[in-house]
Amino acid sequence: MFPIRDHNPSHTTPYVTLTLIGLNIAMFLLTSPWLGGQIELWEDLALYPVAVLNGINTWGLLSHMFLHAGLLHLGGNMLFLWIFGDNLEEQMGHGGFLLFYLLCGLAAAAAQIVVDPSSGIPMVGASGAIAGVMGGYLLMFPRARVDVVVIIIILIKIFTIPAWVMLGIWFALQLFSGYSMLGGEVGVAYFAHAGGFAAGVLLAYPVFRRRGGRAFWNRTHGHPPHRPVSYHASRIPQVRR
Secondary structure (H helix, E strand, C coil): CEEEEECCCCCCCCHHHHHHHHHHHHHHHHHCHHHCCCHHHHHHHCECHHHHHCCCCCCHHHHHHHCCCCHHHHHHHHHHHHHHHHHHHHHHCHHHHHHHHHHHHHHHHHHHHHHCCCCCCCECCCHHHHHHHHHHHHHHCCCCEEEEEEEECCEEEEEEEEHHHHHHHHHHHHHHHHHHCCCCCCCCCHHHHHHHHHHHHHHHHHHHHHCCCHHHHHHHCCCCCCCCCCCCCCCCCCCCC
């Protein structure tokens, strides 16, 4: 299950969200070995928990957020950032959203280091920072309508569900997967996701309070403060088997 769009796109241009997407794509093109990229740069800029704790390659705490391990890794992260980033950027302002994003990424890295401090496996990806964006979105717009694609073997179906359902399930899966794989070789930094998500909720709380807290929810009914977009069904006729 993964989201493809929400129903309340922002009214302002999300310059920071677009810039972050552009930087991630540029770094992917620069470091991808199958594109003739600089794999040495990827290795130098990745985050190594054991190295950071020994004061080595500490820049990885920030630089790892702009590296990805594959096209699907990059594409999935950028899709999530595009869906959930624009509304949050509009509420926080461009500079505030950038600071929020980076702090969430740092919190995600810290969570993974605490859980697995001796790891020498490179950690890369914007997932932790984007998890923070998702946490902030959950706090600000819990009832926003999100279209998700559900794939069950060969069946593909699009459902519209409230953001709190989709994001709540996602967060629960990160915790479950993280705890179930403790002590083993894991290719996904689940605790970084969970840590970034929790940091996003906490860091978005001051903005939520300034907007009025529960009064903000009452005014917007838990949605972004814009008229919803109506996505019409495809005009392509269905051909039954």
